[in-house]
Amino acid sequence: MSCPAxxxxxxxxxxxxxxxRSHAPGSGETAAICSSCLRTHAPTTERSVSAEPPFASIHPAFPTGEAGAALALALGLLDSLALRRADIDDCCSHAERAGADVLLTLDRLATAEGVDPHFDADRRRVQVAEMLA
Structure with a gap:
């Protein structure tokens, strides 16, 4: 499946x-994150979801499990921080409670080869740090 963006x-x-779920594209039970631009979108076709989605295919430092899902949702929202601040805070806080280091992951994604985020990673990292403080 290709990224619609x-x-x-x-x-x-x-x-x-x-x-x-209220933060997911289409408020669905499943979502997809593009390993290139880090946008999230509703899956366009019915696909089975593995018990452990391969978030490491985006970057080896990407968290797994529920922490990875929460961080993926947050990344998909980062292009509109002003409008989605509460949603991003919910997703990042959930990711941290599930064991993710959100700021470290943002640092690593900012310099990762093959990843071209749809947001300014360096600027958003500072803003997310202030939000989570």
Whole structure:
């Protein structure tokens, strides 16, 4: 499946934690994150979701499990921080409670080869740090 925004070929389909479904594209039970632009979108076709989605295909430092799903949702929202501040805070806080280091992951994604975020990673990292403080 390709990304509807950038046309990237690789994406990771994951189950959205029930507490975060209102933040998912289409408020669905599943979502996908593009491994290139880091946008999230509703899966366009029915695909089975593995118990452990391969978030490491985006970057080896990407968290796994529920923490990875929450962070993926947050990354998809980062292009509109002013409008989605509360949603991003919910997703990042959920990711941290599930064991993710959100700021470290943002640092690593900012310099990762093959990743071209749809947001200014360096600027958003500072803003997310202030929000989570």
């Amino acid at each position: 950038c046309g990237g070929d690789a994406d990771v389909v994951f189950t959205v934690p029930s507490a975060l």
